[in-house]
Amino acid sequence: MTITVYVPLLVTVVLAVLAPRAARRLPPRAAARSLACAATVTALGWLGSLALLSFTGLAQIPEVAEQGHWSVAALRAADPVSLAVAVLGALGLAAATGSLAVAAVRGTRHLRWARREAAALPGDTELAVLDDPVPQAFALPGAPGRIVVSRGMLRCLGDDERAALLAHERAHLRGRHHLYLVLWRLTAAVTPLLRPLADAGGFVLERWADETAAAHVGSRTVVARAVGRAALATTAAQDRPALAATGGAVPQRVRALLGPPPPPRALPVVAGAALLALCCASLAEAAFDSERMVVTARSAERAAATAPADTAGSGHPAPVATAPLAADPEAAADGARHRHHHRGAHRPGGRA
Amino acid sequence: MRERGSEVAGEPSGRRARGELESSVLAVLWAADRPLTARQVLAELPGDLAYTTVLTILSRSHDKGMLVRRREGRGHAYTPARDEAPDTAARMRTLLDRDSDRDAVLARFVSGLSAGDGQLLQRLLTGPGRGRPAEES
Numbered sequence: 001m002t003i004t005v006y007v008p009l010l011v012t013v014v015l016a017v018l019a020p021r022a023a024r025r026l027p028p029r030a031a032a033r034s035l036a037c038a039a040t041v042t043a044l045g046w047l048g049s050l051a052l053l054s055f056t057g058l059a060q061i062p063e064v065a066e067q068g069h070w071s072v073a074a075l076r077a078a079d080p081v082s083l084a085v086a087v088l089g090a091l092g093l094a095a096a097t098g099s100l101a102v103a104a105v106r107g108t109r110h111l112r113w114a115r116r117e118a119a120a121l122p123g124d125t126e127l128a129v130l131d132d133p134v135p136q137a138f139a140l141p142g143a144p145g146r147i148v149v150s151r152g153m154l155r156c157l158g159d160d161e162r163a164a165l166l167a168h169e170r171a172h173l174r175g176r177h178h179l180y181l182v183l184w185r186l187t188a189a190v191t192p193l194l195r196p197l198a199d200a201g202g203f204v205l206e207r208w209a210d211e212t213a214a215a216h217v218g219s220r221t222v223v224a225r226a227v228g229r230a231a232l233a234t235t236a237a238q239d240r241p242a243l244a245a246t247g248g249a250v251p252q253r254v255r256a257l258l259g260p261p262p263p264p265r266a267l268p269v270v271a272g273a274a275l276l277a278l279c280c281a282s283l284a285e286a287a288f289d290s291e292r293m294v295v296t297a298r299s300a301e302r303a304a305a306t307a308p309a310d311t312a313g314s315g316h317p318a319p320v321a322t323a324p325l326a327a328d329p330e331a332a333a334d335g336a337r338h339r340h341h342h343r344g345a346h347r348p349g350g351r352a
Numbered sequence: 353m354r355e356r357g358s359e360v361a362g363e364p365s366g367r368r369a370r371g372e373l374e375s376s377v378l379a380v381l382w383a384a385d386r387p388l389t390a391r392q393v394l395a396e397l398p399g400d401l402a403y404t405t406v407l408t409i410l411s412r413s414h415d416k417g418m419l420v421r422r423r424e425g426r427g428h429a430y431t432p433a434r435d436e437a438p439d440t441a442a443r444m445r446t447l448l449d450r451d452s453d454r455d456a457v458l459a460r461f462v463s464g465l466s467a468g469d470g471q472l473l474q475r476l477l478t479g480p481g482r483g484r485p486a487e488e489s
Contacts, residue, residue, distance in 0.1 A: 110457045122440060123418050127375035129382045131434055132441035137461035147375065150441065153461075154383040162379050163398050165461060170372070172459040185456050205459060217398065228477045231462040231469075238464055250462055251472045258476060 002080040004289065005052050007282030008045030011275050015042055016193045020200035022268035024252075027261070028207035030269065035201045036180055038272055039194055043187035045279040050093040052286050057086020059294070065301075074300035078293050096190045103189035107182040111141070114178070118142025127166065129154065135233045137165055145173035156233040161226035164213045168223070171212035177205045203249055210253055211261070224257035370409070373401075377409050378418065378432065387422065387429035 015038050023031040056075075058064055060083065065072045081089075118140045121128040127147045130136070135153035140146045147169040154162060172178070184198035210227065214220040231250040256262070380396045381388060388396070390407045397406070410430055413419045421428040465473060 107456065114457045117444075123416070125374050125378060125413075125418065126371045127378050129378060129432065130441035130444055132445065134445065136445070138458045140458055148444065149379070151382050154379050155385075157383070159380075159396050160398050162383060163376060166372070166375050166379060168461060169459075177459055178457045181456055181459070209459070225477060227462060228473050231465050232473060234462055235465040235470060250465055251469050251476060254473060254476050 004282040005049055005081070005286035007286075008042065008049045008279045011279040011282075012042040012046050012191060012193050015272070015275060016196050019272065020196045022272070023200045023204050025262060025265065026268060027264055028204050028211055030264065031204040032177075032180060032201065032208055034269055034272055035197055035204060036183055038276060039184055039187035039197045039201070041276045041279060043190040043194060045283050046191050046193075047093070047096060048283045049286070050089045050096060052283075052290050053081055053086055053089025054093050055290065056081045056293075057083055057090055059297075060086075065297075068294070068298075069301055070294055070297035071301040071304060072297075074297040075293060078296060099189040100186060103186050107185055111178070111182065114140050115142040118144070118146045121146055121148065126170070134237045135230060137169060137230065139169040139172035139177075141173065141176070141178040147173070152237065153230060153233070156229060157226055160217055160219070160222045161229060164217045164223045164226040165230065167213035167216035168209045168226075171209035172205070175205075175208065175212075177209070180205060203252070206249065206253055207256060210257055214257065220257045220261070224254045227257070228254050373405070374409055374413060377406065377413065381419065381430055381432050384431075387424070387431045389424055389427055389429050391427075393430070 019035060019038050023035050026034065059068065059070070059075055060072055062072055065075070119142060121140075126144070127149065128140075130148060130150040132150040133152040135150055135156055137147075137149040137153045140148050147166060149165065149169075153165070157165060180201060184194075184201045188195045188198040210223050211220075213226075214223045217223065227250060376397055377393055380393050384392075384396075390403065390410055393410065394401060394403055394406045410419065410421075410428075414421055414428075414430065418433055419430045420433050421430045423429075
């Protein structure tokens with residue numbers, strides 16, 4: 001527990017640094033799936049770690065201990081987590097769940113909004129054209145989703161490029177890319193550390209749709225030209241300058257399309273999977289330790305309760321613990337022995 | 353290399369392919385600045401399609417009220433029907449401008465460019481092949 005409970009937090013930090021960079025080198029579909037998987041597991045691991053840390057603090061409150069029938073003294077002696085850390089954990093957990101709830105409400109609202117708008121667009125065709133000279137194009141998820149493109153956008157593209165644009169937006173709809181986006185938003189709400197994963201995810205989805213479009217029109221150069229031309233036309237039509245934050249994505253997409261297709265790579269995926277497995281195993285072990293600690297504290301409490309009866313000479317032998325165990329140091333030592341034993345026995349299996 | 357031809361011939365997913373083709377035809381007509389005949393639409397569409405396929409799509413779309421047509425020679429010339437919901441475009445744009453958070457669910461084709469990006473993009477597009485595709489940013 002001393003170390004294992006922090007491992008998910010550490011894995012989150014490591015992935016927040018490494019995963020976005022690795023994702024940009026993978027084929028985009030594999031990258032999107034890996035990022036979704038990594039974000040989900042680390043977000044859950046993050047919540048689990050904070051929950052365990054705050055539980056150890058909460059369990060030391062006498063009223064809570066009384067409800068749970070465990071000995072505060074034994075717990076405190078066995079517990080490797082300081083109260084300050086436990087309080088931090090509890091605050092972190094409250095913040096994470098609060099912001100997750102907000103993000104979930106907003107995500108649901110946005111999905112509903114998109115669905116409503118998709119249904120309200122004129123016509124029943126896949127493509128809805130906006131009679132608008134300002135170039136814009138996006139996929140509006142719904143049942144069914146619609147491709148929304150303005151007249152201005154269609155006019156700035158050549159024949160092949162229009163086909164590429166439609167194939168790109170279609171790839172978003174068919175691949176249900178909006179669900180990935182919502183998922184990343186939720187995980188980034190759990191901890192801001194996962195925001196880089198969400199940003200990389202957005203980029204990787206565009207690349208995925210670009211590559212699907214390239215396969216459809218049979219040319220990656222055509223897609224590159226379509227993306228570039230559309231971006232230049234969009235920027236020219238904007239009355240205000242683009243936000244600096246969005247800068248860079250389009251040139252990177254164009255460059256990736258003009259270069260050779262990204263080869264599949266096993267190493268980043270395997271390394272990422274190993275990190276996630278470590279995260280899960282550590283969390284499981286920390287949870288197991290935590291439960292063990294409670295069991296020990298409970299038996300200490302029971303021993304303390306039966307001890308006066310023993311000294312009164314009623315004659316029952318205490319089944320679990322001898323009378324002196326009620327004294328704190330002994331209970332702590334017992335707890336530590338238990339945990340140590342468990343760890344020795346289980347670690348190799350848990351990590352495999 | 354092109355999957356398009358076989359997809360349009362469409363043995364397994366005929367309905368889906370027809371939907372895609374409908375989108376392509378609509379896009380061609382909206383991009384044009386004058387009415388187009390079926391043959392002209394066919395010329396603008398990539399891939400090799402049958403003339404009759406395009407004709408069918410056009411008349412079906414016309415029946416649905418998405419296109420208007422006028423006689424031209426022995427056939428018709430088509431334009432998109434415009435005034436169905438004139439406020440849709442404006443409403444879409446203001447909704448999107450006001451709440452950028454909605455980008456969470458809709459994937460835009462392109463984002464705006466910073467000034468430097470614009471120049472970089474021009475360079476990338478004017479010099480394909482001799483660019484430096486492997487360069488890392």
